[in-house]
Amino acid sequence: MKTLTVDLRSDTVTLPTQGMRDAMMNAPLGDDVWGDDPTVNALQENCAAMFGKEAALFVPSGTMANQIAIRCHTQPGDEIIVHKESHIVHYEGGGAAALSGCSFAMVDGERGFFTSDDVVASIRPDDAHFGNSALVSLENTHNRGGGSVWPLEQLQSVCTTAHAEGLRTHLDGARVWHAIIASNHNAKTITAQFDTVSACFSKGLGCPAGSVLMGTKDVIRRAHRIRKMFGGTMRQTGILAGAAAFAIDHQLERLVEDHLHAKALATGINQISGLSCDVENTETNLVFIDIDRSLGDGATLCRKLWKNGILAEALDPQRVRFVTHLGVTDADIERAIQVTADTCHEMD
Ligand SMILES: Cc1ncc(COP(=O)(O)O)c(C=O)c1O
Incomplete structure (x- = not known):
């Protein structure tokens, strides 16, 4: 499949x-x-x-x-x-x-x-x-x-x-x-x-x-x-x-949707052990995730996420960025949180 x-x-x-x-x-x-x-x-x-x-x-x-x-x-x-x-x-x-x-x-x-x-x-x-x-x-x-x-x-x-x-x-x-x-x-x-x-x-x-x-x-x-x-x-x-x-x-007014998606993503990711997001300060469409060293580095996490269909970028050794946009749906946000949680669980 x-x-x-x-x-x-x-x-x-x-x-x-x-x-x-x-x-x-x-x-x-x-x-x-x-x-x-x-x-x-x-x-x-x-x-x-x-x-x-x-x-x-x-x-x-x-x-x-x-x-x-x-x-x-x-x-x-x-x-x-x-x-x-x-x-x-x-x-x-x-x-x-x-x-x-x-x-x-x-x-x-x-x-x-x-x-x-x-x-x-x-x-x-x-x-x-x-x-x-x-x-x-x-x-x-x-x-x-x-x-x-x-x-x-x-x-x-x-x-x-x-x-x-x-x-x-x-x-x-x-x-x-x-x-x-x-x-x-x-x-x-x-x-x-x-x-x-x-x-x-x-x-x-x-x-x-x-x-x-x-x-x-x-x-x-x-x-x-x-x-x-x-x-x-x-x-x-x-x-x-x-x-x-x-x-x-x-397509300007709909940015509200991207901001809500980012907040939901940050909230979900922040609950995963080893990852943290500044949920309160996730104000727009960029979600930055800090990765505890016990999980490895950002590039390794991204490689594993990519294999499971979630594409993201490691902007720094211990920091990954997720970005929401008009191609991302509610279901995509749920899937991104679930796949990230499963991937981190395997890495733990
Ligand atoms: C804050 C900021 N300024 C400038 C640019 C450059 O834009 P472009 O990729 O169109 O050259 C970017 C690209 O992502 C950006 O994030």
């Missing part, structure tokens, strides 16, 4: 729904290099309006959106103040150094958060020995922080301090959608104080590709030039922008 697979590796594994495929097929198209693609133009205008920014630019990936933002805000020799567990530090191929000549001043803090005091303490003296502090970058939700949603006041105070100190601010909002839904704040409230904001359509919203970078007209004009330089300009991009527009209209 074929083992049914529950794919919890990431919210990027989703396939376009039939409605999304129809929207892609029916999207009016043009050559976006000429500025002729009506679907891209409409998406950019809608995103800018939704997030309260002057302008927006559609780009292929979240990584490119972040890297373009960094290039817009910095010069070689500049330093970026960022949490040490952030995506731009861990998972962007060293792009900030390679593409913009920047180093990181890395701060620590629970769940991917830091404070305005951390910002002040990280700013380099105005002295030729040091890198030049130029940009503060935040991530909301914070991936390695456990899909955590920044407390609004803390986020605002970090941005206020950064600006008062003459620094720019960027939000890596790959999963800002989850922050919007989980916090009940609207997009403008969460992102008002950032000079630039990136958001991904391929995480949680179910699109095959695409992200957007938003900011002032000036910064987006510069981003447009840098996107070309980085090789990210595409032609009949409305095929992808059509998917993104569909996702905002039809």
Whole structure:
């Protein structure tokens, strides 16, 4: 009998729904290099309006959106103040150094958060020995922080301090959608104080590709030039922008379901001997599981789970991540808990 697979590796594994495929097929198209693609133009205008920014630019990936933002805000020799567990530090191929000549001043803090005091303490003296502090970058939700949603006041105070100190601010909002839904704040409230904001359509919203970078007209004009330089300009991009527009209209509100699934998963997993989850702080769709050494390491657990049809990823030696998304049902959650319990029982 074929083992049914529950794919919890990431919210990027989703396939376009039939409605999304129809929207892609029916999207009016043009050559976006000429500025002729009506679907891209409409998406950019809608995103800018939704997030309260002057302008927006559609780009292929979240990584490119972040890297373009960094290039817009910095010069070689500049330093970026960022949490040490952030995506731009861990998972962007060293792009900030390679593409913009920047180093990181890395701060620590629970769940991917830091404070305005951390910002002040990280700013380099105005002295030729040091890198030049130029940009503060935040991530909301914070991936390695456990899909955590920044407390609004803390986020605002970090941005206020950064600006008062003459620094720019960027939000890596790959999963800002989850922050919007989980916090009940609207997009403008969460992102008002950032000079630039990136958001991904391929995480949680179910699109095959695409992200957007938003900011002032000036910064987006510069981003447009840098996107070309980085090789990210595409032609009949409305095929992808059509998917993104569909996702905002039809697949944003349903993130509530993913968050409930994650909470149920964390609650069930937390009852398994040798595994622990921070159930209370599982606020969105990412479930992080700490594994007691008596069970072995995360990679071994994942290999065994894979054999039993549950796909997950070990992000650290003793930490595994389960991610809920639109392809995951109530029954999948029950099955994932049961299979994980059985697998751990065998390993014990
Ligand atoms: C927080 C965060 N930022 C940026 C990205 C990069 O997105 P992409 O894979 O589209 O480059 C990811 C990807 O998972 C992410 O989790």
